[in-house]
Amino acid sequence: MAGIISYGGYIPRYRIDRKLIYKAMGWLNPATFMPGEKAVANFDEDSLSMAVEAGLDCLTGLEHSGVDGVYFATTTAPYSERLNAEVIATALDCRSDIRAADFTDTPRAGTTAIMAALDAVKAGSSNKVLVCAGDIRVGKPGSAQEETFGDGAAAFLVGEDDGIAKFIGSSSVSYDFVDHWRSKDDRFDRQWEDRFIRDVGYTSFIIESLAGLAKKFAIEPNQVAKVVYPCLYPADFPKIAKILGLGPGQIVEPLLNQVGYTGTADPLMHLVKALEETKPGDKIAVVSFGAGSDALLFEVTDKIDEIRNNRRGIGKNLAVKRELTSYEKMVSFRDILPTEKGIRGEMMAFTALSELWRSRRQILALVGSKCLACGTPQFPAQRVCVKPECGAVDRMEGYRFSDKKGRVINYTGDNLAFSPNPPAIYGTVDFEGGGRFWFDFTDVDLDKVKVDMPVEMSFRRKYVDDKFGIHGYFWKAVPVLD
Amino acid sequence: MAEGIKDKVAIIGMGCTKFGERWDAGSEDLIVEAFSEALEDAGIEKKDIQAAWYGSCFDEVNVGKSGTPLSLSLKLPFIPVTRVENFCATGSEALRGAAYAVAAGAADICLALGAEKLKDTGYGGLPDMAQAMGSKNRLTFPTITAPGAFATMATRYMNKYGLKPEELKETLAMISSKSHSNGAKNPKAHLRRAVTVEQILKAPIIAWPLGLFDCCGVSDGAAAAIVCRADMAKNFRPDPIYIKSMQIALSHGEELMYTDWDGTYVKTAVHCAARAYQEAGIKKPREEISMMEVHDCFSITELVTMEDLGISERGKAPNDVRDGFFNLDGKIPCQPDGGLKCFGHPIGASGLRMMYEMYKQLQGKAGERQLKAPKIGLTHNMGGFPAMNLISVNLIGL
Amino acid sequence: MAKEYVHDIKREVRSISGWYELEKEVILEVDDQKVLFTVGTGVVDSSCCGVGGCRFAVVPGYIVKLKDRRNDSGLWISEVNPVTDEEAQSKIKRLIEEKEIVQQVQFL
Numbered sequence: 001m002a003g004i005i006s007y008g009g010y011i012p013r014y015r016i017d018r019k020l021i022y023k024a025m026g027w028l029n030p031a032t033f034m035p036g037e038k039a040v041a042n043f044d045e046d047s048l049s050m051a052v053e054a055g056l057d058c059l060t061g062l063e064h065s066g067v068d069g070v071y072f073a074t075t076t077a078p079y080s081e082r083l084n085a086e087v088i089a090t091a092l093d094c095r096s097d098i099r100a101a102d103f104t105d106t107p108r109a110g111t112t113a114i115m116a117a118l119d120a121v122k123a124g125s126s127n128k129v130l131v132c133a134g135d136i137r138v139g140k141p142g143s144a145q146e147e148t149f150g151d152g153a154a155a156f157l158v159g160e161d162d163g164i165a166k167f168i169g170s171s172s173v174s175y176d177f178v179d180h181w182r183s184k185d186d187r188f189d190r191q192w193e194d195r196f197i198r199d200v201g202y203t204s205f206i207i208e209s210l211a212g213l214a215k216k217f218a219i220e221p222n223q224v225a226k227v228v229y230p231c232l233y234p235a236d237f238p239k240i241a242k243i244l245g246l247g248p249g250q251i252v253e254p255l256l257n258q259v260g261y262t263g264t265a266d267p268l269m270h271l272v273k274a275l276e277e278t279k280p281g282d283k284i285a286v287v288s289f290g291a292g293s294d295a296l297l298f299e300v301t302d303k304i305d306e307i308r309n310n311r312r313g314i315g316k317n318l319a320v321k322r323e324l325t326s327y328e329k330m331v332s333f334r335d336i337l338p339t340e341k342g343i344r345g346e347m348m349a350f351t352a353l354s355e356l357w358r359s360r361r362q363i364l365a366l367v368g369s370k371c372l373a374c375g376t377p378q379f380p381a382q383r384v385c386v387k388p389e390c391g392a393v394d395r396m397e398g399y400r401f402s403d404k405k406g407r408v409i410n411y412t413g414d415n416l417a418f419s420p421n422p423p424a425i426y427g428t429v430d431f432e433g434g435g436r437f438w439f440d441f442t443d444v445d446l447d448k449v450k451v452d453m454p455v456e457m458s459f460r461r462k463y464v465d466d467k468f469g470i471h472g473y474f475w476k477a478v479p480v481l482d
Numbered sequence: 483m484a485e486g487i488k489d490k491v492a493i494i495g496m497g498c499t500k501f502g503e504r505w506d507a508g509s510e511d512l513i514v515e516a517f518s519e520a521l522e523d524a525g526i527e528k529k530d531i532q533a534a535w536y537g538s539c540f541d542e543v544n545v546g547k548s549g550t551p552l553s554l555s556l557k558l559p560f561i562p563v564t565r566v567e568n569f570c571a572t573g574s575e576a577l578r579g580a581a582y583a584v585a586a587g588a589a590d591i592c593l594a595l596g597a598e599k600l601k602d603t604g605y606g607g608l609p610d611m612a613q614a615m616g617s618k619n620r621l622t623f624p625t626i627t628a629p630g631a632f633a634t635m636a637t638r639y640m641n642k643y644g645l646k647p648e649e650l651k652e653t654l655a656m657i658s659s660k661s662h663s664n665g666a667k668n669p670k671a672h673l674r675r676a677v678t679v680e681q682i683l684k685a686p687i688i689a690w691p692l693g694l695f696d697c698c699g700v701s702d703g704a705a706a707a708i709v710c711r712a713d714m715a716k717n718f719r720p721d722p723i724y725i726k727s728m729q730i731a732l733s734h735g736e737e738l739m740y741t742d743w744d745g746t747y748v749k750t751a752v753h754c755a756a757r758a759y760q761e762a763g764i765k766k767p768r769e770e771i772s773m774m775e776v777h778d779c780f781s782i783t784e785l786v787t788m789e790d791l792g793i794s795e796r797g798k799a800p801n802d803v804r805d806g807f808f809n810l811d812g813k814i815p816c817q818p819d820g821g822l823k824c825f826g827h828p829i830g831a832s833g834l835r836m837m838y839e840m841y842k843q844l845q846g847k848a849g850e851r852q853l854k855a856p857k858i859g860l861t862h863n864m865g866g867f868p869a870m871n872l873i874s875v876n877l878i879g880l
Numbered sequence: 881m882a883k884e885y886v887h888d889i890k891r892e893v894r895s896i897s898g899w900y901e902l903e904k905e906v907i908l909e910v911d912d913q914k915v916l917f918t919v920g921t922g923v924v925d926s927s928c929c930g931v932g933g934c935r936f937a938v939v940p941g942y943i944v945k946l947k948d949r950r951n952d953s954g955l956w957i958s959e960v961n962p963v964t965d966e967e968a969q970s971k972i973k974r975l976i977e978e979k980e981i982v983q984q985v986q987f988l
Contacts, residue, residue, distance in 0.1 A: 343604065344930045379739065386736055414689040415984075416924065416930045419625060424630065606926060607927060607931065672896060684902065684920070699896035699928065700927070
């Protein structure tokens with residue numbers, strides 16, 4: 001029976017107290033005050049990089065080569081043409097004989113992608129499909145969206161047999177309901193009146209798709225242990241529950257005031273949260289909202305602990321945070337403030353795309369080589385072994401570093417190197433099991449970095465070449481999460 | 483069995499421009515200035531020069547590639563001119579080419595000239611660093627700067643030898659202060675102001691733990707040397723200086739990608755110094771070397787270089803620094819001309835500028851900075867970063 | 881262990897890669913002790929790898945003897961105890977960052 005094999009989650013480390021946003025911009029639109037905090041992606045993160053992180057979490061301890069489909073759901077893809085899902089697949093070191101697709105244009109796309117993946121598995125067209133969702137939705141300064149929108153990602157591996165949650169079925173409604181929209185040249189979210197969105201769409205479609213689900217599978221509200229649906233309006237969120245006849249224990253507490261509303265990733269991140277809170281036998285309904293609504297029904301199996309005990313998911317990511325104390329940094333990271341980079345900061349050599357093609361496994365998946373003659377792992381991949389006493393030529397096999405932990409050999413905090421979040425911290429990392437290279441460090445304060453500090457690798461956007469429209473990715477070292 | 487070039491080549495003339503922000507001069511002006519002084523010092527005519535080696539690293543953005551910028555500026559009469567580049571050791575590399583030609587008997591009199599005009603770019607710092615790294619490295623290297631890359635050696639050095647940051651910073655400040663006080667005595671230096679250790683310690687940080695005075699800067703400048711066969715040298719002057727050794731060593735790759743090297747010294751320098759001492763017949767460097775000009779791009783570089791050159795024991799260079807061993811009035815004065823800290827670093831010229839000071843000192847022409855009866859001078863030139871670099875070590879003497 | 885600190889502000893100090901100037905000295909009361917710090921501006925405009933600079937603070941330490949004597953150049957000298965405890969450094973750094981707008985706080 002098709003279902004969820006594994007899950008993963010990712011929340012950016014930076015959290016900003018919403019009071020800071022209101023302090024900076026509340027003079028313009030005083031009605032925007034919201035409590036709590038939200039997650040803010042660092043300058044070197046985008047929806048794709050976060051999706052990779054969630055995907056890595058999801059595939060912990062599993063064979064990446066077992067994945068034969070990668071779907072990416074987002075409304076904020078870095079590329080409109082260059083398959084974002086395939087960049088993710090390459091970063092996760094997947095095989096090349098797989099199908100890949102982007103699902104986009106509405107926050108509902110995450111659940112749609114999961115449904116498509118489950119359909120492919122049920123039909124026997126795919127074995128194991130990885131579905132990642134990530135979003136960094138940007139609201140204009142002074143807008144309610146700026147307060148509400150948060151950044152995050154989640155990933156699910158979907159397949160047959162021995163999963164942690166069996167897929168029972170789904171029900172959808174689709175409406176060209178124009179609540180939020182962006183045409184192809186728009187940078188910022190546009191939206192119609194909140195009252196319209198709430199009264200006509202938000203409080204209707206979710207109920208409609210759930211009703212369809214209930215009817216299809218003859219389910220009563222009290223038979224569902226957990227129900228997940230987006231919290232777009234905190235006052236109306238419980239009203240929906242009431243209409244559905246759900247009690248407090250059946251609602252998955254929204255992450256709105258800890259992470260924010262994460263668009264496409266939102267239902268999936270909450271599904272991860274639900275799975276972290278359930279027990280075998282529980283039914284979980286996950287519902288999305290956007291141009292209608294998808295409702296999916298799962299039943300948790302007794303395999304849940306095997307995955308739950310080995311995933312960071314939402315809980316562990318939520319607990320690790322760094323305070324972002326500057327509103328100006330937040331808007332600079334999202335390129336809302338056009339900051340001065342200086343001539344040196346703007347100078348960028350054209351990416352040698354043919355070199356990127358040859359080295360894509362090295363650059364995107366951090367796969368180096370291991371010498372078969374002496375067993376030394378090395379990065380980047382070498383033709384001539386780097387071990388001085390060896391030097392064997394062309395006796396290498398691929399060796400993945402992305403999942404290896406390491407320790408800091410040396411480091412510095414460079415105030416001269418251009419960085420959108422100075423100082424630029426970088427240094428040399430020796431990997432467990434062998435191999436060494438130098439990397440940018442990110443999501444860490446300079447005074448916390450020490451020689452011998454344990455680090456792990458994080459997939460990040462390394463640079464953006466605005467002149468030629470290239471978003472370049474690579475790996476950076478971060479303090480070990482747990 | 484190759485026997486090296488000890489005492490086969492003599493330097494009979496050298497020139498060095500004033501280093502600085504030479505808004506008044508382009509590359510051609512710097513080339514002519516350095517060459518004119520060298521020619522006059524050698525007492526020969528331009529037509530006597532049979533081949534030339536031209537060191538230009540980043541100056542390519544101003545003058546283009548090949549050896550033609552030199553041949554055209556000086557109107558050299560259809561002689562061979564080889565352009566050389568090896569990062570910051572470009573100047574030494576130019577001299578090495580000229581010296582090898584003479585030692586091989588391919589030519590009798592050769593010119594080596596390095597020139598770099600770094601102030602025409604419109605922005606601070608070296609031009610086109612992005613291109614200099616290479617396309618694949620650009621995709622994988624962190625966003626390094628030279629100060630940062632060398633700062634990583636400082637953090638590791640502190641960790642290995644149990645030094646508190648304040649302790650290392652004070653040692654580095656002494657190194658810097660010593661160089662600045664020497665540079666104050668040098669009319670050709672860009673910066674001629676003494677600074678105290680305390681003033682240095684109060685300066686802001688550039689790349690932790692390196693501060694403003696631990697880092698060198700960009701400058702315009704050129705320097706030149708004229709070499710000839712040792713057995714001809716005394717025809718030109720009574721006090722020629724003889725090349726005892728010229729060696730270069732390049733990184734293997736293990737420093738960056740293999741886990742042996744501990745990051746507290748420069749591996750290439752150890753190899754290079756060993757070969758240089760062997761070629762020159764030096765058995766006890768700490769006792770036999772009179773003076774040194776090393777690549778003090780950063781104070782930490784100068785510190786570990788003392789150990790790499792076998793002058794100080796591993797981990798003990800700070801003790802020697804504190805004892806004044808490397809001061810102008812110390813046992814082995816280091817940077818008597820003020821070094822990169824006072825001259826700045828026009829890449830192609832620096833190696834030859836170092837040689838210029840050693841040459842003048844050996845001839846007793848170093849003015850206010852003159853050391854008492856030096857016999858052997860060592861120059862050390864480094865290009866790249868601690869984990870990926872090349873080192874040039876050269877010895878000249880009477 | 882007490883160290884000497886030379887009072888020398890409002891003087892441009894030049895290096896090959898830039899310059900700095902200390903603007904003022906401030907005494908901060910922290911946990912019943914008096915901490916001396918200075919605030920300055922630095923500019924890095926001729927280094928090899930770019931242009932930079934900042935407004936920064938330097939903390940010589942806890943005051944033992946303030947302006948006790950003069951040195952040969954006529955500048956006042958104080959005796960200070962450097963702040964070495966990491967927690968104390970964190971606290972003082974935070975206080976200085978709140979009081980002054982600086983991008984770096986260094987402990988001598």
